[in-house]
Amino acid sequence: MNGVNGPQNGQPHLDHADGQYFLTEAYKVILEEVLCKGTDVKEKVCDWHDPEELSALLDLELREGGESHHQLLQRVRDVAKYSVKTNHPRFFNQLFAGVDYHSLAGRFLTEALNTSQYTYEVAPVFVLMENVMLTKLRSMVGWPQGDGIFCPGGSVSNMYAMNVARYRAYPQVKVQGLWAVPRLAAFTSQESHYSLCKAASFLGIGLDNVFMVKVNERGCMIPEDLDEKIELARSQGAVPFLVSATSGTTIQGAFDPLDRIADICDKNKLWMADSLAWNPHKMLLAGLQCCVFLLKDNTDLLKQCHCANATYLFQQDKFYDMRMDTGDKSVQCGRKVDCLKLWLMWKAVGTEGLAERVDKVFKLARYLVREMSKREGFQLVNEPQFVNVCFWYIPPSLRGKEGNNDYQEKLSKVAPVIKERMMRKGSMMVGYQPLREKVNFFRMVIISPHISQEDMDFFLDEIERLGKDLYNAL
Amino acid sequence: MNGVNGPQNGQPHLDHADGQYFLTEAYKVILEEVLCKGTDVKEKVCDWHDPEELSALLDLELREGGESHHQLLQRVRDVAKYSVKTNHPRFFNQLFAGVDYHSLAGRFLTEALNTSQYTYEVAPVFVLMENVMLTKLRSMVGWPQGDGIFCPGGSVSNMYAMNVARYRAYPQVKVQGLWAVPRLAAFTSQESHYSLCKAASFLGIGLDNVFMVKVNERGCMIPEDLDEKIELARSQGAVPFLVSATSGTTIQGAFDPLDRIADICDKNKLWMADSLAWNPHKMLLAGLQCCVFLLKDNTDLLKQCHCANATYLFQQDKFYDMRMDTGDKSVQCGRKVDCLKLWLMWKAVGTEGLAERVDKVFKLARYLVREMSKREGFQLVNEPQFVNVCFWYIPPSLRGKEGNNDYQEKLSKVAPVIKERMMRKGSMMVGYQPLREKVNFFRMVIISPHISQEDMDFFLDEIERLGKDLYNAL
Numbered sequence: 001m002n003g004v005n006g007p008q009n010g011q012p013h014l015d016h017a018d019g020q021y022f023l024t025e026a027y028k029v030i031l032e033e034v035l036c037k038g039t040d041v042k043e044k045v046c047d048w049h050d051p052e053e054l055s056a057l058l059d060l061e062l063r064e065g066g067e068s069h070h071q072l073l074q075r076v077r078d079v080a081k082y083s084v085k086t087n088h089p090r091f092f093n094q095l096f097a098g099v100d101y102h103s104l105a106g107r108f109l110t111e112a113l114n115t116s117q118y119t120y121e122v123a124p125v126f127v128l129m130e131n132v133m134l135t136k137l138r139s140m141v142g143w144p145q146g147d148g149i150f151c152p153g154g155s156v157s158n159m160y161a162m163n164v165a166r167y168r169a170y171p172q173v174k175v176q177g178l179w180a181v182p183r184l185a186a187f188t189s190q191e192s193h194y195s196l197c198k199a200a201s202f203l204g205i206g207l208d209n210v211f212m213v214k215v216n217e218r219g220c221m222i223p224e225d226l227d228e229k230i231e232l233a234r235s236q237g238a239v240p241f242l243v244s245a246t247s248g249t250t251i252q253g254a255f256d257p258l259d260r261i262a263d264i265c266d267k268n269k270l271w272m273a274d275s276l277a278w279n280p281h282k283m284l285l286a287g288l289q290c291c292v293f294l295l296k297d298n299t300d301l302l303k304q305c306h307c308a309n310a311t312y313l314f315q316q317d318k319f320y321d322m323r324m325d326t327g328d329k330s331v332q333c334g335r336k337v338d339c340l341k342l343w344l345m346w347k348a349v350g351t352e353g354l355a356e357r358v359d360k361v362f363k364l365a366r367y368l369v370r371e372m373s374k375r376e377g378f379q380l381v382n383e384p385q386f387v388n389v390c391f392w393y394i395p396p397s398l399r400g401k402e403g404n405n406d407y408q409e410k411l412s413k414v415a416p417v418i419k420e421r422m423m424r425k426g427s428m429m430v431g432y433q434p435l436r437e438k439v440n441f442f443r444m445v446i447i448s449p450h451i452s453q454e455d456m457d458f459f460l461d462e463i464e465r466l467g468k469d470l471y472n473a474l
Numbered sequence: 475m476n477g478v479n480g481p482q483n484g485q486p487h488l489d490h491a492d493g494q495y496f497l498t499e500a501y502k503v504i505l506e507e508v509l510c511k512g513t514d515v516k517e518k519v520c521d522w523h524d525p526e527e528l529s530a531l532l533d534l535e536l537r538e539g540g541e542s543h544h545q546l547l548q549r550v551r552d553v554a555k556y557s558v559k560t561n562h563p564r565f566f567n568q569l570f571a572g573v574d575y576h577s578l579a580g581r582f583l584t585e586a587l588n589t590s591q592y593t594y595e596v597a598p599v600f601v602l603m604e605n606v607m608l609t610k611l612r613s614m615v616g617w618p619q620g621d622g623i624f625c626p627g628g629s630v631s632n633m634y635a636m637n638v639a640r641y642r643a644y645p646q647v648k649v650q651g652l653w654a655v656p657r658l659a660a661f662t663s664q665e666s667h668y669s670l671c672k673a674a675s676f677l678g679i680g681l682d683n684v685f686m687v688k689v690n691e692r693g694c695m696i697p698e699d700l701d702e703k704i705e706l707a708r709s710q711g712a713v714p715f716l717v718s719a720t721s722g723t724t725i726q727g728a729f730d731p732l733d734r735i736a737d738i739c740d741k742n743k744l745w746m747a748d749s750l751a752w753n754p755h756k757m758l759l760a761g762l763q764c765c766v767f768l769l770k771d772n773t774d775l776l777k778q779c780h781c782a783n784a785t786y787l788f789q790q791d792k793f794y795d796m797r798m799d800t801g802d803k804s805v806q807c808g809r810k811v812d813c814l815k816l817w818l819m820w821k822a823v824g825t826e827g828l829a830e831r832v833d834k835v836f837k838l839a840r841y842l843v844r845e846m847s848k849r850e851g852f853q854l855v856n857e858p859q860f861v862n863v864c865f866w867y868i869p870p871s872l873r874g875k876e877g878n879n880d881y882q883e884k885l886s887k888v889a890p891v892i893k894e895r896m897m898r899k900g901s902m903m904v905g906y907q908p909l910r911e912k913v914n915f916f917r918m919v920i921i922s923p924h925i926s927q928e929d930m931d932f933f934l935d936e937i938e939r940l941g942k943d944l945y946n947a948l
Contacts (some may be wrong), residue, residue: 012924013576013823018575019573019578022579023505026580027756030583031494036494048598051798054598054602058603062606062607062817062820063825065827066821066824067824071824072576079599080587086587086588094590096588099588101490102546104497104585105497107585108504109657111581111585112509113560114509121897122568124520128528128529132536138925152806156759156806157809159676161672174680175677175680176682177652177657177674177680177683178653193720194782201780203676204647204651205651205652209651248929278658287588306675307673311909320524321525331672333669334570334753336762343536347540350538351537352540357488379555416789416793428898429595433786442943449492
C-alpha cells in the first residue's frame with residue numbers, strides 16, 4: 001500500500017484506495033473488539049478507569065501533524081477497549097442494549113451514503129423509506145392515516161408534540177410568540193420522563209406550567225388527579241392544552257391508563273391521543289438514534305407548524321412533486337437518515353421476528369422476578385408491568401431491621417456501593433436511583449433478546465456476591 | 475453458514491456469528507457500490523427515478539416474515555444504487571460533499587459501540603473526547619476557556635444559542651415561561667439561515683420578533699441597519715436580546731462584519747460573540763451529523779439553562795465526579811456520539827492536513843471563477859467571498875437581451891431546466907434558487923478536496939451542454 005503512512009502528493013489522505021484500505025482494517029478491528037469480544041460473556045462489559053487515568057491512557061490531544069495508519073488502528077482498538085460494551089449480555093444499564101446486525105449494516109450504509117433526509121432530490125430512497133416506515137408504525141398504533149417524522153431522540157419528539165399541540169390551539173404563537181396567547185398549561189405524571197419539563201422550558205412555556213399529576217402506588221397516572229390538576233390550572237388563569245401520558249415509564253415501566261386519560265382529554269379538548277413518541281432504538285434494537293414522532297393528523301399540521309419555505313432547498317419550480325420534500329416538517333435543516341437501519345432490520349426479521357424478540361425479553365423478565373422471589377434479600381419495589389424490574393437488595397446485615405431508625409439511610413447506600421463494585425470489576429452494569437420517598441433501588445431492564453436465563457441467574461448471583469457483606473463496609 | 479436464511483431455534487437472527495457474516499458481506503457491498511463506484515467519475519452521481527417509479531423498483535413494504543440473507547444483500551445493493559452519491563466528485567448540491575475514510579471508520583465504530591453521550595458511566599471515552607474536541611475548536615475561535623456541546627444539526631445549535639441568550643437575559647423564563655418577561659427581539663440578516671426563524675417560532679418567541687437586518691449588495695449584514703432595527707424593536711416595546719451573525723451565508727457564502735456587529739452588541743448588551751454554531755460535517759468532511767455549539771461562558775450557564783437533574787441518570791451519590799456527565803447541558807436525553815468521527819479524522823490528518831484541504835477547495839473555487847470569466851454566458855451574481863460561486867448561465871438565445879421585458883422571466887426558467895436535465899442524465903448535481911429580487915441562479919459549492927480542476931472544467935462544459943439550446947425549449 002502506497003501512502004498509508006502519511007501525506008501523498010502534498011494532499012494528505014486524499015487517495016481513495018488508501019482510505020478504503022484503512023477502512024477495511026478498521027472494520028476488522030471493530031468486528032473483533034466490539035462485536036466478537038464485546039458480546040462475549042467471558043469478557044468484561046466495561047474496563048473502568050477514572051477520568052484522569054483514562055485521559056492519560058488515551059492521549060486524546062489533537063496536534064498539527066497526522067498519525068500513521070498503524071497508530072490510527074491502535075486508536076480504533078483503544079476506543080473500543082475502553083468503551084462500555086452496550087452489546088454485552090451483562091449490560092442492563094439503559095433502555096437500550098444488544099445488537100442487531102441487520103440494523104448495524106443499515107447504519108454503516110447510512111454513514112457511507114452520508115446524505116440528509118430533507119429533500120427527495122438528495123435522499124430519494126430515504127424519503128420513500130421514511131414514509132413507508134412511518135405508515136407501518138402508525139398502522140400498528142391504529143392510525144391508518146396521519147403524519148410523522150424521525151427525530152433525534154424521544155425528547156425532541158416530545159418537543160414536537162408540545163409545539164404542534166400549541167400550534168393547533170393557538171396558531172398565532174408561531175408568528176407572534178407566546179405573548180399573544182394566554183398562559184398555557186401542560187400535564188404529565190410525576191413519573192413521566194423529564195423531557196416534558198425540558199420541552200416546556202425550551203419552548204418558552206416554563207416549568208411552572210407543567211402540572212405533575214399524581215401516580216398510584218404502581219406509578220400509573222391517577223385520572224382523578226388529572227381532572228383536579230386541570231381545574232387547578234384553570235383556577236390560576238392558565239389554559240390547558242396538552243396531556244402527555246406514558247406507556248412504560250422510564251424507571252418503573254408503568255403504563256398510564258390511556259383510555260381514561262383520553263376521555264378526559266376529549267372532554268377538555270386537550271392534545272393527547274393525537275400523537276405518539278416511539279423509540280425503536282430501545283426494545284426494537286434499531287440502534288441509537290431511531291425515534292419517531294407519529295401524528296393522527298392528516299391535514300399537514302406538522303408542516304404548517306414548522307415550515308419556513310427556504311427557497312434554496314424547497315424550490316417551487318422543482319421538476320418533481322415537492323410535497324415529497326420533508327424538510328419543512330422538521331425544526332432541523334440537515335436531518336440524519338434514521339429510517340434505513342430500522343427498515344433493513346424489519347425486512348430481515350419480519351414483524352413476527354420482532355414480536356418474538358419482545359416476547360422473549362418479557363419472558364426473561366418474568367423469569368427474573370420468579371427467581372428473585374426464591375431468594376432472600378431481593379425486594380421488589382412493585383410488581384413489574386413491563387421489562388423494568390425495580391428492586392432493593394437487602395444485605396443479610398439489614399434483613400429484619402426495617403424498624404430501625406437508620407434502616408432507610410443504610411439501605412440507600414447499598415445500591416451505590418454495589419454499582420461501584422460491579423463497574424470496577426467490569427462484571428455487569430445496571431442502574432439505580434431514588435424515586436420520591438423511595439431510597440435508592442436498582443432498575444434492572446431486560447432489553448436484549450441475546451440474553452438467557454443463565455444471564456438472569458448470573459445477575460442475581462452477582463448482586464449477592466457484590467453486596468452480601470454490606471452494610472458492614474458502609 | 476448455518477441459519478443465515480431464516481429463523482433458528484425459534485429465535486430469528488439471534489446468532490452472533492451469522493449476524494457478523496451478514497455484516498461483513500454487507501460491508502463488501504458498501505465498499506464496492508458506495509465507496510468505489512460512488513466516487514468514480516465515470517459512474518453517475520445519481521440514478522434518477524420519479525417517486526412512483528422508484529417505489530416500484532424498491533419494494534419497500536414491510537411484512538410479517540423475514541427475508542433471506544441473499545435478498546437482504548440485494549436490498550443493500552439497491553439502496554446504494556438508487557441513492558445519491560454525495561461522495562462523488564460531481565456532487566455540488568449541498569454544503570456537504572466528499573468522504574474522509576478516517577471519519578467513516580469513526581462513524582462505523584460509533585455505530586458498533588452504540589452508546590449515548592449523556593453520562594461518563596456509559597460513554598467514558600466519548601465524554602473525555604467531546605471535551606477535548608470542544609476545547610480544540612474553541613481554541614481555534616480564540617476562546618481558551620468556555621463550554622459547548624455537540625448538537626444534532628446547526629439549526630439546533632442556533633436554538634441553543636437563542637435559549638441560552640434568553641436565559642442569561644431573563645433566567646425566570648425557564649420556570650415561568652415567556653409570559654413573565656417582556657416581548658423579546660432577535661436580529662439576523664436577510665440572508666442568514668432560516669433556522670433562526672424556526673428557532674424563534676419553536677422557542678415561543680415568534681417570527682415577528684425576528685428582525686431581518688438589511689444586507690449590502692454582496693450579502694453582508696449592514697451594521698447601520700442593525701442599529702436601526704434595534705431602535706425599531708425598542709420603539710415597539712420589545713427588548714433586544716440576541717444578534718445572530720453569519721460567517722459564510724447559506725446561499726452566497728457572505729461574511730457579516732463581525733467586529734462592527736460585536737461593537738453594537740456590546741453597546742446594547744446583546745448576545746452575539748458569546749457563542750458560535752460550527753458544522754464540521756460541512757467543509758471539514760466529518761460526515762452528517764457533526765455540529766458543535768461553542769460558548770465563551772465558563773460559569774455553567776449552558777447547564778443551568780437546560781438542567782433537569784433526572785435522578786435515574788445523574789445520581790448525586792455516584793462514585794465518580796458527576797460533573798463529567800454532560801446530559802444536563804443538553805435538551806436531548808439520549809444523545810448520539812458525534813465527536814469520534816471528527817477526532818479520528820483530526821488524529822489522521824492533523825490540523826495542517828485539514829487546513830490544506832480547505833486551502834485546496836478555496837483554490838478550486840478561484841480557478842472556477844477564473845475559467846467562468848473566460849467563457850461567454852456565465853454571469854456571477856457576486857464576486858465570491860467563500861467557496862460558494864453563485865452565477866447565472868445565460869444561454870446564447872438570451873445573451874444581449876437584458877433590455878427585453880421578458881428577460882428575467884425567461885432567465886428564471888433556465889436553471890430549473892438545466893437542473894432537471896442533469897438529474898435525469900445523472901452527470902452532476904448543483905443547486906439553484908432565487909434570492910429576493912434575483913431570479914433563479916446556480917449556487918455552486920466546492921467542498922470536497924477530492925475534486926480537481928478537471929471537475930471544474932467538466933462542470934462548466936456540462937452546464938453549457940445542458941443549457942445552450944435554451945430558452946428555445948422553454
